[in-house]
Amino acid sequence: MTEKFKIAIIGAGPAGLSAATHAAELGISHVLLEAGQHPANTIHKYQKGKLVMAEPAVLPLRSPMAFAAGTRENILETWHEDIQRYKVNLRLGAQVDGIKGERGDFHVTLSSEQTINAEFVVLAIGLQGNINKLGVQGEDLPNVQYQLDDPEEFKDETIVVVGGGDAGVENALALAQQNRVILINREEEFSRCKEGNFLMLQAAIKAGRIEPRVSAGIDHIDADTENGFLLRVVAKTSEGVEIINCHRVIARLGASPPRKLLESFGVKFPNSDISSAPELSEQYESNVPGLYIIGALGGCPLIKQALNHGYEVIEYILGNPVVAADEPLLKQKISSFNASCSVNEGLAIIRRNAPILADLTALQLRELLLESCVLTPRPNETIFNYDDYTSSFFSILEGELAVFVKAKDGSEIYFQTKAGNFFGEMGLISGRRRSATIKAITDCVLIETPRRSMLKLINSVESVRRKLDEVSMKRVVRNCLTNTLPESELNYLLQGATIRRYKAGDVLFHQGDKADGLYLIRRGSVIISQMTGGKEDVLSYVITGNYFGEMALISDKPRSKTARAASATEVVLLKAPVVIAALERNTDLRDLLAARYRENAHDKKMIEPQGKPGNLFTFLIQQGVGEATDVLLIDYSLCIRCNNCETACANTHGGISLFDREAGPTHGHTHLPTSCRHCEHPYCMQDCPPNVIHRSVNGEVFIADGCIGCSNCKNNCPYDAIQMVAVDPKFKKPGLWQALLGGANHDEKNRLPDDDLPKKAIKCDLCKDNVSGPACVRSCPTGAALRISPEALSLTMRDSSAALE
């Protein structure tokens, strides 16, 4: 039997619920299909008592559903009432597997094989994806669960945890406090989880608190109430079949992102990048006519935005013009450069004057402008300074600006840029300090787009990436080689040039390879090494803004060294024949490379005989120091283990030390504590819904006010540098007398019980508000603690052996 509705809404998250209540309110025939057993499944899965935030505060709410910041429980409760009140036609447990058809006649298939007929489909399934189940007989038995809310709920049980990723390991560790835990991992090693979890797991396994089964999987599960157990798990391990009697199975197998499902519905994505959002019209309509996509899936990661989308999409389907909720905000931004024009006219001006943004869809442009800032600097005003650590992107709408670039020899070069161009892409791509100072010459209008929005755009709009790369290549050549290169010469050099991207550890070229060209680094860093007598010696470390690979070009011999990416790296590769020809025509360029060639030949002799520093260096690179901008190191030949550094950190940061001095690897006398490294491209920033992780002008990566406590950043940071804690707002630094009496060591017990306050993410901010610098380093009595930057790292590399072990 097929039912028929006007609108089928899929996914009862905030977006879907809002759409359905609005449809119900207007008396439109609709159905709301939800895969889970609760409406707002994603919110339901937040930890108990979590404070849900209503960011962004400036955006007005427009939905029949109520929403204000509050606890998870309160919000779910009001939404339940809203569903009842508006008589929303909600079907729970209805997972959609397929959508076929077209506008006016869609066939929506559920996993129960039922089909539903609808004229319009609104997709609001969020980004959480469908949780992977075990896929074996018994996967849906009671007590076989795919989530763990509160590990303390279970006591004295035998529990089988499946999955060797972070979620599985964390669950296993938490459950092992009160239960017998067996952890099943498909792989032979627990290599997918984070260092910190891995170490704790190792300790727990050694102590016998967790019993691991590796290279193992579940064959099937039977209900079995014999001898006090509830389930009988039949597992296949490397040693054969094992039968485990237990009370509970908790499987943490991750989720499959919704992209595949969407593609099966016919929805197109602009490119293969996982972070790209589907292409949508201004009315949220996808390339499949009649199929609308809203909420997190449509690229807006917050609840309030999702609720607004839901309301608007119904209006659009009905053909009503809606003034978008963000219209007044956009109007305000546009009025700062043209007080009289409408939003649409303003957008047209932007398109015309900033060619890089010309190909954006209306929705993308609106979103971009919403997240950006319109600047109107006066003549002589500075936009940013050489060596600033900002990473936003600027498009010039009006006016002329002066660019002062510092050349390698320290002299300053000056040129102009004007409306139609853009700047700031170097910092965006490299994640490092600005390579120039920019000042306005005339009155200007600029759009400043934050890093995250720009990255999203580069990943989802091909033409933006192309236009950006074209200009970037020229600037990289100037920056890495010489700023005085004339335009004609530049164009000549760039013939056939390509941009190449490498992961950490990838080889760019091997010793003995034929020379393919000159490499200019625009992001990341590269290690140059050489095999001598079967042993690999690290010779040098090349960072962003430099070039390498000229030796083989000049000498016309195969590569004498191997180049390997130390972190995620992007290079501009200039073709060998072009470079060789350019060297013949341009004596300046030839002199430049020749000088470097000689210097390198010299360098080699300098570092070779020591051999040893290479080891420390390799250790640091292996630990990811190559992608850091400021790393805390401790010289263990000086450190008296007094933990004064941690105490000082705690005293500056609400009573909690933001790093762990003792944890972390040691090589010789160099210890690398578990602490934030202020990465060039911070992983933690990637996925922060309210976008509150920033990098300051001075380079500190910090979390500003507005954290919603979702733990995304903690999970994304590979270095375990983020903690989720309730910070006591009333914490005061102990006064002198208190400190003298209580001793200098900070007292863990001083913390408040964690329950009353919302948990938020905290991490090292390099004491950015402290004029005299990071407290840890400044409070080390023996000077053992130090912080180093990549520049210092490459210097250390070149330094005499005394600077190293």
Add this chain to the structure above:
Amino acid sequence: MQRSTLLKYKNYRYFKAASLLVIFAVMAYLFDQSATGAYGGSWLGYLFGILSASIVVVLMLYGVRKRLAPIRTERRNLLNALSPQQKVPDSRKREANWLRHHGATLQGWLSAHAYLGSALVVLATLHTGFQFGWNIHSLAYVLMMSAIISGCYGIYAYLRFPRLMTANMGGIGTFDSLLLEIDNLDKQASIKSLQFSDDICAIVLKARQGTRIGGNLFQQLTAYQRNCPTSQAVQQLQVLGKNLKYDQLKSFDDLYSVMAHKESLVRRARLDVMYKARLGFWLYLHTPLSIAFLAALIAHIVAIFFYW
């Protein structure tokens, strides 16, 4: 990676300062022709006394600085979620490289503390004009010398033990992971011992229950437990192993190697505790001594003016 030590701090800056002070003081003392002779009440005596007391103030301030790192904050506009970076006032630029930014680091303070403190030996002694007696004045002097001697031990410890600690811990991560590993070996040994005679089981059990890491101050400082059951177990197992049947030897060797491994880890853990104790205990003398000295010094000064 080798950074400059306390003593070499800033190319011996405070060593040079302290030496100059000492040389000046000795010269002045030798060439002093005043009628009163050398004693605390002469004008030179006063000068030395006041100089010494000023140094003492600096020394005591070290303890304050250690606890209260000077934190001058400058509230900067935090970025708002929707307004990008440009709104941050581009106020100060901090030095890019902390390596060169020593400013007033605690290391600098401690370097000054050690050198100036040592200079007191000469300055204060010259101040007394070598006139000692059984009085509050000489008590101050004795307390000062004790504080200085304990301080010198502290510097010795700070320079010597860190390297030994790193070497001792080898690749093992934290102290806690070492204890976990020992606990784990204990469990293994207990299980492995079950198949052997009761006396072997008893030895292993005793090693598990009776082995102590840490203990009282003396034990901590010496890394020593009298009749350590683990060491004894290893020795006794060697003897008992000789009486075993051939087919038991393989599993016995297993047990033995577990116990031997445990013994070496216990040794490491004790050494770690020992180094920590040796790095730490002296401060429990140094600090009270310095406070007692300060009190005696105040009494000394008050007494002088009172009886003048």
